[in-house]
Structure formats: structure tokens, C-alpha cells
Amino acid sequence: xxxxxxxxxxxxxxxxxxxxxxxxxxxxxxxxxxxxxxxxxxxxxxxxxxxxxxxxxxxxxxxxxxxxxxxxxxxxxxxxxxxxxxxxxxxxxxxxxxxxxxxxxxxxxxxxxxxxxxxxxxxxxxxxxxxxxxxxxxxxxxxxxxxxxxxxxxxxxxxxxxxxxxxxxxxxxxxxxxxxxxxxxxxxxxxxxxxxxxxxxxxxxxxxxxxxxxxxxxxxxxxxxxxxxxxxxxxxxxxxxxxxxxxxxxx
Numbered sequence: 542x543x544x545x546x547x548x549x550x551x552x553x554x555x556x557x558x559x560x561x562x563x564x565x566x567x568x569x570x571x572x573x574x575x576x577x578x579x580x581x582x583x584x585x586x587x588x589x590x591x592x593x594x595x596x597x598x599x600x601x602x603x604x605x606x607x608x609x610x611x612x613x614x615x616x617x618x619x620x621x622x623x624x625x626x627x628x629x630x631x632x633x634x635x636x637x638x639x640x641x642x643x644x645x646x647x648x649x650x651x652x653x654x655x656x657x658x659x660x661x662x663x664x665x666x667x668x669x670x671x672x673x674x675x676x677x678x679x680x681x682x683x684x685x686x687x688x689x690x691x692x693x694x695x696x697x698x699x700x701x702x703x704x705x706x707x708x709x710x711x712x713x714x715x716x717x718x719x720x721x722x723x724x725x726x727x728x729x730x731x732x733x734x735x736x737x738x739x740x741x742x743x744x745x746x747x748x749x750x751x752x753x754x755x756x757x758x759x760x761x762x763x764x765x766x767x768x769x770x771x772x773x774x775x776x777x778x779x780x781x782x783x784x785x786x787x788x789x790x791x792x
Contacts, residue, residue: 575621576620576621576623576629576630576695577620577621578620578629578630578632578693578695578728578731579618579619579620579621579731579733580616580617580618580619580632580637580689580690580691580731580732580733581616581617581619581733581734582614582615582616582617582639582687582688582689582733582734582735582736583595583614583615583617583736584612584613584614584615584641584687584736584737584738585612585613585615585738586603586610586611586612586613586738586740587610587611587612587613587673588603588610588611589603591613591615594613595736595738596737596738596739596740597736597737597738597739598737598739599682599684599739601739602682602739602740602741603739603740603741604740604741604742604743605679605740605741605742606742606743607742607743609675609676609677610675610676610679610740611673611674611675611676612650612673612674612675612676612738613671613672613673614639614641614653614671614672614673614674614687614689615669615670615671616634616637616639616664616669616670616671616672616689616733617664617667617668617669618630618631618632618664618665618666618667618668618669619666619667620666620693621666622666628696628723629665629666630666630693630694630695630728631663631664631665631666631693631694631695631720631723631725632663632664632691632692632693632694633662633663633664633691633692633694634655634658634659634660634662634663634664634670635659635660635661635662636691636692637689637690637691638689638690638691639653639672639687639688639689640687640688640689641674641685641686641687642685642686642687643683643684643685644684644685644686644737645682645683645684646679646681646682646683646684646741647678647679647680647681647682647683648676648677648678648679648680648683648685648740649676649677649678650674650675650676650685651674651675651676651677652674653672653673653674654672654673654674655672656670656671656672663720663721676740679740679741679742680742681741681742682739682740682741682742683739683740683741684737684738684739685737685738686735686736686737687735687736687737687738688732688733688734688735688736689732689733690730690731690732690733691730691731692727692728692729692730692731693727693728693729693731694718694720694725694726694727694728695725695726695728696723696724696725696726697713697714697717697724697725697726698714698726699713713726714726
């Protein structure tokens with residue numbers, strides 16, 4: 542399996558023995574470039590754009606105003622390159638594993654939306670790709686965390702199965718693949734950094750509950766008009782007939 546070691550100075554020295562006397566050579570220091578494969582991820586909201594939408598803390602949370610929010614995941618091959626050849630580890634986009642997990646509050650991320658060339662895309666050092674999704678069902682506040690893992694492809698180490706047979710034979714590892722004229726092999730799986738994103742719904746926004754709230758209608762009773770009681774001393778009510786009086790006969 543290919544192995545990449547971190548760069549740094551390497552001291553080279555040997556000791557020879559002549560007539561029983563050890564004679565150490567001069568020390569020659571070489572510098573091996575750091576070729577450690579790396580992945581990074583940044584998460585931001587499409588509404589605010591980059592870098593304003595990179596809301597890592599609660600203080601930077603987006604006011605969602607009762608709406609769903611489009612989230613963008615930017616995955617970058619942050620691997621270094623060899624200063625002599627300019628080559629470095631590559632990643633197949635189709636073999637990247639992107640995950641997003643709710644860590645506080647509520648809401649959920651929908652299905653990831655990958656670019657059309659996802660199955661054939663190769664991320665070389667410095668290349669990035671964007672994956673999108675929709676955040677919904679946030680009622681109060683929301684914090685989620687994204688991370689990505691992937692297996693880098695590096696230059697294969699070719700070996701001679703029998704170096705003493707006088708034959709110049711080279712054997713490639715079984716997992717070797719050829720991409721753009723390079724013969725590459727899988728290295729150790731790499732895990733990116735984690736990146737958080739924060740948003741919230743305002744408390745006075747009824748849309749945050751997902752239900753329309755209506756106050757019950759209260760019917761007020763009509764005032765009752767008191768009935769008029771007729772008193773002989775009072776004038777008759779206009780709708781009441783005057784009391785019957787017997788006609789006096791004329792003599």
C-alpha cells in the first residue's frame with residue numbers, strides 16, 4: 542500500500558571501516574515534501590453567499606424568516622503537490638462520503654443534490670465541488686455539522702516480485718487504476734474537518750410553527766330590552782292600545 546509521510550529534513554550519513562578504523566561520512570540533509578492527502582469542507586447558505594453564509598457560531602445564525610434555506614457544501618482537495626513534478630493525491634468525487642448531522646435544535650437537511658458529472662469527476666489538488674440540499678422544518682433554532690471522508694489516489698509503488706532472478710519485471714498492485722495517463726493506487730482513507738452552520742426562526746413568525754393559529758370567535762349576547770310595564774299614570778306605549786272605556790250614553 543502506498544505510504545505518504547509528512548515532509549521534513551532527513552539526515553543521511555554512512556560509516557565506512559578501513560583497516561579496522563571507522564570513518565563516518567559527512568551528513569547530507571535532504572528535505573522530503575509533505576504529500577499527506579487532505580480534504581476540507583465548508584458549509585454555507587446560498588441566500589447569503591460565500592463567505593457571509595459561513596455561519597459557524599450561534600451569534601452568526603441566519604434569520605430564516607419562516608422559509609426553507611438552501612445549503613451549499615463545498616468540498617476541496619487540499620492536498621499538497623510535489624514541488625518537482627507538480628503532482629499530488631487525487632480523489633474520485635463518486636467515492637466521497639458526505640454526511641450531515643443535527644447537533645442542536647430542530648429541522649432537517651433534505652437529500653443531497655450532486656452535480657451532473659459527479660460519477661466521473663476527479664478532484665485534483667486545489668479542485669473543489671459543490672453539493673447542495675434544502676434545510677426545512679426549523680421551528681426555533683438549528684445547528685448541524687458536516688463532514689466528508691474519501692480515499693485518495695496516489696502514485697503506485699511498483700515492485701519486482703523476484704529481484705534476484707535476473708529479470709526486470711514490474712508488478713502493479715491489484716487495485717491500480719489508470720486515470721489521465723497516471724497509474725494510481727488507493728491510499729489510506731482521509732477524514733476532513735467538521736463544519737457547523739446555524740440558523741433560527743423568529744419567535745413572532747407564525748410560519749415557524751407550521752400551523753395557522755386562529756383565535757376562537759366569541760359571540761357576545763345581544764342586550765335584552767326590558768319590557769315596558771304600563772302604569773295608569775304613565776302615558777300609553779305607542780304600540781299599546783289605549784284602555785277601553787265604555788261610551789257614556791247620552792240621555
